[in-house]
Amino acid sequence: MTTTSRRSGSATAAMFLSAALVLTACGSDGGDADDKAGETHSVTADNGTIEVPVDPQRVVTIGNTTLPFIDMGGEPMGVTDVSASELGLIPEEQKATFEAATNLGASADQVDMEQLAGLEPDLILAQFPESEFEPLEKRLESIAPTVFWGLGTEWKAFADGLARAGDVTDELGEQKAEFESKVTGIQETYGEIIDDISFVNLDRWASSDPGTYSIADFGCVEIAQDDIGMDFPEAAEGQDPLGWTSLPFEQLAELSEYDVITYPVDAEGRPTEPFAPVVETNTWKALPAVSSGRALGVFCPGNNSYGPVLQYLDSLDAALATLPAKE
Template sequence: MTMTLTRGRGVVLAAALSAALVLTGCGSDSGDKDSSTAAAATRTVKADNGTIQVPADPQRVVTIGNTGLPFVDMGGKPVGVTKVRDSELGRLPADQRATFEKATNLGDEVDLEKLADLKPDLILVQIPDAEFKEMEQKLGTVAPTVFWGLDTEWKALAEGLAEAGNVTSALSKQKTEFERYLTKINQQHADTIKSTKFVNVDRYASSDPGTFVIADIGCVEIAQSDVGLNFPKAAEGADPLAYAALPFEQIAGLSKYDAITYPVDAEGHPTATFAPVVETNTWKALPAVTSGHAVGVFCPGNNSYGAVNRYLNSLDHALASLPAKK
């Protein structure tokens, strides 16, 4: 049974499930406890697959699909994870990367028997709905499984993961920091936010040579919706602007914007994929570039509060570096 996970993360579930695995995979020893003790040790959470009874304090969590990095971001320590891109791991703080790499890597192919051998007491999943439907019953024989579809907004996913994985304290602190950043940015950069016409540009590892994109997905969505910066975005119902590759010949068209944001790494250097753009003479001649209004912003991720807070910190410094308007 093959299940391909979108967003670059493939997940395959082993097709066979032996009778022995069904019996041992549940990992339940509730028969040795009275019912009141068992009830006290569990609670219910709501997700896209309904109301699920989960351990009150899960100790052996497996994350599948897009749940791994957000769970680790909130201090979770999964025993098993599915593979993520090396570029994503490279943007993690050292402690989070160590936690992720310590977990058993289930890879792109999730062998259910290998997963069951981890004896998880909770499985967290975010993958396409159709793929989850194919594996839902089998995962449920191993441990309580909580699922969110890909259309779940990142803040709602963080709330759900925190509740199911019992990391709500960390989430609360991250949300407080998030609000603090928003307040600071809106207070200190109010004039810039109100009067500046921005554009966000990017390139991807999969981009054809000699092309770039006007990116309206990813961290820039936080800048648009939460901060209120004026970036171009696709018309309602249309594909994101980021889906359209533009030739380098169109870099000159960016001159109609007051300021440009572009991707940099944690050290502030243009990312390896975007570097070809800044090396062009057309880029160097842009009014925003020559006047200091082209600023790099670090985006470690946009699907958890910790990563978004790091982005907001970088955005705050970038806005502060913009020369004052004459």
């Protein structure tokens, strides 16, 4: 659930989706499922305006929609695979929901279309690279109404769209309220401390080349920057995200200019397995931020729906609480 949504264009995407996600109820507003059976409304996403059931009963999720939909209380009947590492980060009941669904393939481009059609879904929710959608679009839409988002979609707009299309807006509303509350709490508690501090967020993934790391400017750090107001480096307008560039360990020494370093840890607070080689280097240990206790491990289970983001905010809150006042 680490969609690499780019900062560049994310605000535009948010505005676009917020404005374009038009729901036109064609029937009554009654809460009874029976009343809504057969009724449709139109939803606008990256593949246009689609007529979908108001109360979908047989939902299939493909790609990055699976865990966010389950996080919002959805119960898909068919899913594509999720990595073991992602699955290990979600609550047990959500894992049970995932495992109860029919597995349709490892990824979007490997979906078993025959098996998918056999499930007779009334709605398909999909998020994966745009380049992979074009060859699948007609086949998916011939099976059921398909709502598709590309990977560049800003996460809040994506959550809104997913909740409305999949009819899980109640849970989303609660999550959004909790999110606002936590963000406000962090701003009020640490606002004065973080105002004058320069942060840098590092990351390293299982796919990273040995001896390299990245200054990550996408993922959970976008929430710290955009919603909380922390100052992290970001790519210049129109440039690729900083996180796309692998930097050799040799350049760790250049991080001395930052007051605070944030880096990825697991739920127990240990550096993530891919990042562990970084904290073992002598250069890391010699960094001023590290030696002065200003290297903060932050847990980011995902940034594509509110559930994992709330966990991230809890972790960030706890990490900032350890931050000594700037001398």
